[in-house]
Amino acid sequence: MKELKGACIIGQSGGPTAVINASVLGAIQTALNAPQITRVFGAAHGITGVLNQQLYDMSMEDPVELELLKFTPSSALGTCRYKMKDPDVDPTDYEKILETFKKFDVRYFFYNGGNDSMDTCNKISKFMQKSGYECRVMGIPKTIDNDLFGTDHCPGYASAAKYIATSCMEVKHDASCYDTGMVTIIEVMGRHAGWLTAAAALANYAGDGPDLIYLPEVDFDMESFLDDVERIYNATTKCMVVVSEGIHDKDGKFISEAKTNGKDGFGHAQLGGLANKLADVVRERIKSAKVRAIEPSLLQRCATHLASTTDAMEAYLAGKTAVQAAIEGDTDKMVAFERNTLYGQYACNTKLLPLESVANFERKVPREWINAAGNGIEMPFIDYALPLIQGETGMKTVQALPRFARLRKVLATPEGQA
Numbered sequence: 299m300k301e302l303k304g305a306c307i308i309g310q311s312g313g314p315t316a317v318i319n320a321s322v323l324g325a326i327q328t329a330l331n332a333p334q335i336t337r338v339f340g341a342a343h344g345i346t347g348v349l350n351q352q353l354y355d356m357s358m359e360d361p362v363e364l365e366l367l368k369f370t371p372s373s374a375l376g377t378c379r380y381k382m383k384d385p386d387v388d389p390t391d392y393e394k395i396l397e398t399f400k401k402f403d404v405r406y407f408f409y410n411g412g413n414d415s416m417d418t419c420n421k422i423s424k425f426m427q428k429s430g431y432e433c434r435v436m437g438i439p440k441t442i443d444n445d446l447f448g449t450d451h452c453p454g455y456a457s458a459a460k461y462i463a464t465s466c467m468e469v470k471h472d473a474s475c476y477d478t479g480m481v482t483i484i485e486v487m488g489r490h491a492g493w494l495t496a497a498a499a500l501a502n503y504a505g506d507g508p509d510l511i512y513l514p515e516v517d518f519d520m521e522s523f524l525d526d527v528e529r530i531y532n533a534t535t536k537c538m539v540v541v542s543e544g545i546h547d548k549d550g551k552f553i554s555e556a557k558t559n560g561k562d563g564f565g566h567a568q569l570g571g572l573a574n575k576l577a578d579v580v581r582e583r584i585k586s587a588k589v590r591a592i593e594p595s596l597l598q599r600c601a602t603h604l605a606s607t608t609d610a611m612e613a614y615l616a617g618k619t620a621v622q623a624a625i626e627g628d629t630d631k632m633v634a635f636e637r638n639t640l641y642g643q644y645a646c647n648t649k650l651l652p653l654e655s656v657a658n659f660e661r662k663v664p665r666e667w668i669n670a671a672g673n674g675i676e677m678p679f680i681d682y683a684l685p686l687i688q689g690e691t692g693m694k695t696v697q698a699l700p701r702f703a704r705l706r707k708v709l710a711t712p713e714g715q716a
Contacts, residue, residue: 610691
């Protein structure tokens with residue numbers, strides 16, 4: 299494979315995570331040190347920044363500030379939910395991207411995101427090949443949903459899982475201290491895959507978890523749910539439930555009918571209000587109980603103070619590997635994780651998957667990891683998730699408060715222009 303010299307663009311897309319910036323840091327630092335990469339750009343708000351030619355010159359950033367990205371939440375470069383059309387139907391966006399690539403001599407493109415972002419990567423890569431423009435395109439995975447196909451786990455998941463498990467333990471103590479009857483229902487993110495909701499079982503492993511856990515991998519039956527809650531409440535005067543926002547009935551209809559904001563940029567229904575809906579139903583059945591509905595919402599994906607060091611290190615590795623692989627000639631691939639054992643301990647290696655094998659495929663929690671009744675999690679999930687959440691955050695603090703990265707975000711101009 300011949301050496302390819304030119305600039306690179308690094309972009310972020312979709313919902314942020316506690317460690318998505320660690321992946322960007324891995325990519326930026328590796329690219330800045332690569333002689334084959336002439337300039338390093340960050341896309342302002344993902345692919346929309348590429349379309350609008352709004353690119354940040356990452357060489358203008360203070361290296362000390364860049365280093366702080368490892369434990370800075372959200373998407374430091376800005377993110378978006380922009381769905382590109384099929385280039386065979388409407389090539390307008392792709393032609394704009396090609397124009398930007400040519401204008402800034404971009405020969406490497408790295409996109410950090412989930413399922414839809416990998417689809418975007420795949421389409422861009424195919425269009426560039428069809429256009430005869432040499433550009434190596436690589437996907438860097440992220441999603442708290444943990445549902446990307448072909449990888450053992452996804453950067454961002456472990457930190458969110460650690461937050462959910464910890465929060466469930468804390469809520470369990472709070473909800474148990476009163477001498478009055480109480481039912482607590484916690485709604486966790488996850489539209490079609492219940493990986494994050496399943497993390498509540500880690501709280502059970504630690505001794506302070508929920509009584510019931512419901513995932514979208516199993517059809518939800520309202521009467522069975524009410525029977526479960528009433529049985530536990532009658533026995534203990536307490537019941538704690540964790541539910542995935544995407545639970546649905548046997549016909550596939552979401553139990554949450556409150557699609558509060560319609561659809562997002564990719565056409566996905568924006569779910570909400572499930573915990574409140576279930577709380578109302580429980581109140582009708584169990585008149586004597588105080589019923590609380592809790593929705594962590596964005597807190598579950600931005601809690602960098604509870605980030606897993608394992609997650610942050612692996613997220614960095616994903617960004618670094620993407621750049622190294624592209625320099626060595628790989629393109630049209632996504633970095634994935636492969637679980638191994640080294641000296642009896644958990645170990646993680648990287649591998650590369652074709653983008654077309656990843657895009658728009660969702661990986662679900664195995665049915666055998668869910669109990670027969672569909673209201674709890676089995677030990678194989680604990681064995682899977684426990685190694686991923688290890689390590690305490692190494693974030694910098696000032697006066698006991700987090701010190702997050704503050705990027706200058708200097709807009710870039712094409713080479714030779716002032």
